[in-house]
Amino acid sequence: MGMLECGSSQRRVANGFGIDVLKYGEDVVSDFKMPIKISEHDRFGETSALAGISTGGRTDLHIAMRGMMTGVRYRDEILDVYVRPYAGAIGPQFILKDDNARPHHARVVEDISSTRPSSMWTGQHAHPISTRPSTLGTCYRSSHKMATAGGFDEDTINRLVNTIVKEVQDSMLNFELQKAAQEEVRRSNVRVFGIKDAVIEGLRASGWEMTLRNEVYKKLQTQSPEPHPLASPEQTKEPVSYIRKAQMNWEKRILKSVNSMCTELSVPLAKKRPEKEQKDMALKWTELGTDEPDLSKFRPVYAPKDFLEIVASLKNPNLVESLESAGFSTRWGIVQATLKTKDLHDLGAQEFAKKGCPITYRVDLWKHILCVHVDDIDTLYYAQLKANVLLHDMLVDNLIYKDVKLTATNDDQYFVFEDYLYQVLLPFSRDTVVLNHFSQSSATPAKSYIRGKLGVEAFAVTYPPNGVIPFHGFAMYVAPLCFIYNDPVTLYFMFREFYTRYFFHLHTLSSHPQGIVSLSLLFETLLQTQEPQLFFHLKTVGIQPLKIAFKWLIRAFSGYLASEQVLLLWDRILAYNTLEILPVLALAIFAFRKTNLMQVASSTAAEAVLSDLTTLKVIPLIQLSLFTQ
Amino acid sequence: MALNGPRLKYACDLDKSVLINNFEKRGWIPVSAEEDWNFYWATVQSVRNVFSLDVGYRLTDDQVISHFPSHYELTRKDLMVKNIKRYRRELEREGNPIAEKDEGGHYIHLDFIPVTFMLPADYNLFVEEFRKNPSSTWIMKPCGKARGIGIFLINRLSQLKKWSRDSKTNSFTAPSSKDTYVIARYIDNPLLIGGKKFDLRLYVLVTSFRPLKCYMYQLGFCRFCTVKYNASVTELDNMFVHLTNVSIQKHGDDYNAVHGGKWTIQNLRVFLESTRGKEVADKLFDEINWLTVHSLKAVSGVVSNDRHCFEAYGYDIIIDDNLKPWLIEVNASPSLTSTTSSDRIMKYKLISDIINLIMPYGKTPDVKWNKIPSKEHYGNFDLLYDEELAQSDLLNLPDTKARSGTGTTAFRGKDGKRPAATWK
Known part of the structure; x- marks a missing residue:
């Protein structure tokens, strides 16, 4: 029962997005009652989701297996044992990124279904998730997460919906969707009076609906709660003032250390590489590890130990x-x-405690979960970053070299991938997209000024361009991914997503x-x-x-x-x-x-x-x- | 446990800590090779002496020694190739399905060594093959040498003129093994990881050739070149690019003493399963097991199967970018020198596991024993193949015979069940 309700409302919500973005139909506003649907789901969600799932699951499941979704499956693989006893707690976890029903995915999925022990499907509950509810879970969960702070008020949801719609409208996806919709309209079986339904149906069948949902999910992941109108920007970044101050001091200290390294070694923060060096570097791009600059004077800006002192001093x-x-000290620890x-x-x-992800599918499943789909534009973007690396020699490059040499190069598991690490970390330092994550972080990127214009805001640039100063061991965030992604470009985008979603938390002071x-x-x-x-x-x-x-x-x-x-x-x-x-x-x-x-x-x-x-x-x-x- | 066993006497030609530590831990007593020993870790030369007719030394039932007297049938590059070629012909003559060929005339299951010729003997055959594909690269290896000594690459016939002339001028005297070379098609499309070439060093223990009883060690490793792989002609002389031998790589500027360019098989498996899929990885390791068994079967008829002998071989295998394994060579005395601390641990375990399989429970060796240790003594070894067990299995399970067609082999994978991947 509840299941059907959820499923259908979900469909409507998603269609709503699609329609609005495409500017088809006029019922956009009414379809955007997402908050209501979601709160409804919230009220019933914890039980209804599971009930619906466990009853309707089986037949749906077959459809799911065939048509869609590695993502769902992945969750299953990881989740389903727990889903049963803890359905309530899990509801929000059913996020999953559906796939776009492309043949590739379908194959992956069929592989999974054929190799999985049948007991997985015939446990004491029917299979808990089918594709649609899982997507519902996606939207629901993320919204829920954000809404928990201020309760479920409609304003928050409306604001979210508006921001995301705007972002999606501005994105490449909008253009692609329009193109796809035009394709649908051109089909011979489309009649004028049913044009809207036909287009929606067509988009759904061709996987565009899933793409859109995934996009929305991705956006939801990175939305931050609406700041209180009276809160200052600093407060929004980090509400607890003593932690905020500590982070600011910490950043100052790092900066000071970087600056003094510059002065001591008389190395500028950045300088243009001479043309010959650019060419050499381009030639050696895939074997940067063999061409070692003199790093003896460089030292990591900080090590975990230094950072621990700061954490302990809070x-x-x-x-x-x-x-x-x-x-009466209440704290025994540090x-x-x-x-x-x-x-x-x-x-x-x-x-x-869970079962693992089947190792063979990890490569695709992780991409789905992190919404990384490397296309031509991404490849081009990476090439641009690489060109930027070749153009300028930056102080952070030496820090990156130093770090890789100190960690991965000496590691008997990761030394093999040394060259890949440079191919990821050097472009990463130039990637300004990484700056976006600072809106979620209590950290602030360091600023530097064009020579001679110290302190003049107009000449301020973030340094390094991605705002992240690597510390001792930073390269190890990339290293394990090399076991899964053999192509440097995919590796790059996977790492960037991992970092901006999770790893930045690990070296930033925040509450x-x-x-x-x-x-x-x-x-x-x-x-x-x-x-x-x-x-x-x-x-x-x-x-x-x-x-x-x-x-x-x-x-x-x-x-x-x-x-x-x-x-x-x-x-x-x-x-x-x-x-x-x-x-x-x-x-x-x-x-x-x-x-x-x-x-x-x-x-x-x-x-x-x-x-x-x-x-x-x-x-x-x-x-x-x-x-x- | 080991300490409670009898205080055996051991002799050892090599002053390697991984050996001596193992013997001492068991409380064994060192004796010289001339005295009465129970366990002799000998060099190949000593073994040759022990078994030479001139010495007339008779081993007693409680003595075991670490090489087979005619191991060179497998470990000399030219003889290995000769034996494998003969083995293939024999199977083909029998009409054995293992010797099946594809439309191109290549063996489907037995094509696991690169095309190889002896020089100078097969010079003309080689020239014929070379002309079929003049842009190919070939690797020249002196027959009797190891650790990458004397190896070089060629891609033009003129580079071989010396050998062709020599073969003509010296046609009266048969060339000794010092002057003979094998020339093999160079695997110029090796699988690269992180852009670097590597080969596998796997340890295979043989406790008997007739019936064949062999074990594969799980803790083998990949040896990486320190320099980026580059198939271009200009790099043909740069041995750091092509040879993975630690003895060569050690001298490179980029040699790292912490890991010594060694990567565990476990890491390779995780990498392959993740990037290529589990099935592909399983198939590869399956094929490696098979080629090991075939190479041993190829020599099982010609090696003198002395009951006192066991031998741990070092198998060198290169994987190409189609994930096909190629047997490059087999070493009779794989290095027991430890380059890194994890290397030392691994080699210590290797020796320990070998001793446990040869002499379970630390008992005095008895060559009349049927050499079927129980699973608890396998340590990090997996049983590759036991002809005796395979035959008794076949008797017990007549349907296995039906399934495998000929019933020549019952292959024991990790799970004790035979992978059917290479059989159709």
Whole structure:
């Protein structure tokens, strides 16, 4: 019942988008009652979605398998075990990106269906998701996420709808849709009085509807909540003032460090490469690793350890000092910031333990989830970035070289991909699209001024052009992706999406629940509640667990776990759209090595116990730690 | 466990820590090669001496030694090629479906070594083949040498004039193995990862040739060239581009001592499964297992199968960009020198696992034993093929015979079931 309701309303909403964008039909406004439909879904959603799913699922499912969607399947693969017991919690997770019913996808899908054990489909519930509800979930979930802050008021939704419609209208997709619609109109079986329905039907059949939905989903992912009208722009970026100040100071410190490096080495921030150098570099583009500039004088701007100090120094000034001095310190760990974190129950513990993504399909599924579809324009864009790299020599290039040489080049799993890392990281530093993520981040890109115009706003440029100053270990965000994407261009866009959606949180101070401060705090709280004995022991011998775990968190475990395990872990980051899995895994590792850790008496010994994680299996570990409680 | 076993006596020709540490951990007692040993890790020369008729040394039932006396049938480049060619002809004569050919006259299942000729003996055959495809590159390797010594690439016949002339002038004296070369079609479309060429070093343990009993080690590795691969003619002389031997690469400027250019097979698998798909990766590893078995079967009739012997071979395999594996050569004494710490760990485990398979439970060796260890002693080895087990399986399961056509082989993959991929 509820299912049908959801499904149909969803269809209408989506059509509404399509129509409006295409400027067909006049009922756009009424169709845009998305808020109502969504809130309806919200009211019934938690149960209705599952009910509908579990009853209607089977037959629908076949359709789904054939026509559409790797995305849905992926979720299934990852989600369906949990879907059953925790349908409510999951509802919002059914995001998925449907595919465009192109033959390629259909093949992938059929492959999946033929290789999956049939028990997956015939469990105690019918298959939980069919294509349409999943898309519904998409819109619903994202809106829900954003709406939770201020309740479900129609204004928010209207604002969202308006922004997104505008963005879609301005996009290339709009043009393509119009073209596709014109194609539909030209078909011989279209009659004038039914033109609208026919066009919509045609667009749906040809996969354009899915493309549009995916686009909307992608936009929803990057919308930030409407700021309070009285809030200053700074407050909107980071509502907690002491964290905001800390981030600003941190940025100043990084800048100062970069500047002093410039002065010491008398290297300019950027300079044009001489023509010969440009040519040489173009020739050597795919083997930049062999041509090593002299890096001995360069050093990473900062390492995870430095950043940890900053995280640990965060302190809420509103805490009453006297309580602390009287020995009532509420914080045992080193993170002193007071932020709300979830406990294991809130995290939907069981949800995290999942089956993995079939390795063969990861390549497409990750692309779908991150909405990366590399086309000619993207390829051209990448070529442009590359040209920019060739044109100018920047200080950050040396930092990137240095970082790759210090990390990936010496890593027995990733050294093979050294040259790919340059092909991703150098263009990345020139990519101004990356700047967009600062609207979601508490960080602000650094500014530099054209020589001689210091302080004149008109001559200000962000430096580096993408606003991100790499730190020690930055290259490891790219490295695991090299196992999946063999083509540098796809690799590039996948990394960019990963970074702007997730990884920037890991080296920015913010009160965001995905931010490194919250993740660190979450780790400490989890360890204190789940393994109090262990925490107490370590504390007694003067070891702060976070000092060990922080480097894992900031790199999302890349370079610490075996490559295959990192990918399994990142599957879950994507599947649940959260980084919270990182502290959970860190907790699991501590718990797993508890016996040894209980015997250590020094931090060197503790480090030794936890130095080699390459033998660990992520999934059983998380399950073990979560289910034995 | 090992310490509770008898205190065996061992002799060892090589001063390698991965060997000695293993022996010492088991509490074995070192003795010289002249004394009574139970376990002798010998060089090929020592083995030749032990088995030479002049010495007349008789091994007792509680002695095992680390090479077969005529292993060179497999490990000398020219003999390996000769034996494999003969094996193919024999199978074909039997009408065995394994020797099936495609329309182009190429073996479907047995085409796993690059086209190869002996020089100077087959010079004319080579010229004929070369003229069919004059732009091809060929690789010249001296027959009796290892570790990349004396290897060079050619792409013009004139570069071989020396050998053709020599063959004419010296036609009275048969060339010794020092002067003979094999010339093989160079795999100029190798699979590249990160733009670099690599080959596989796999360890294969043979405990008996008749019946054939062989094991594949799971912890093999890929060896990467430090320099970007470049098939262009100007780079023909740059051996850092073409040869993956660690002994060569070590001297390159870009050699990294932390990982030594070595990448685990596990990494290769993850990469291939992700970028090419699991089925493709499975097929590749399947084919590698098959070519190993075929190469061993090819020599099983000619190697003198002494019950005291076992041997760990180093298989060198190159994968081309169609994901087809090519057997390049087999080494009788794969290097036990450790270049990195993970290399040391891996090689230590390799020796340990070999000893456990040869002498389960750390017992005194007994050459009358049927050499069928239980699975718990496999360690990181997988059983590739056991002719004895295969035959008893066939007796027990008559339908296997029907399915596999001839019933010559029952192949044991990781799961203990035979992959049917290469059989049609």
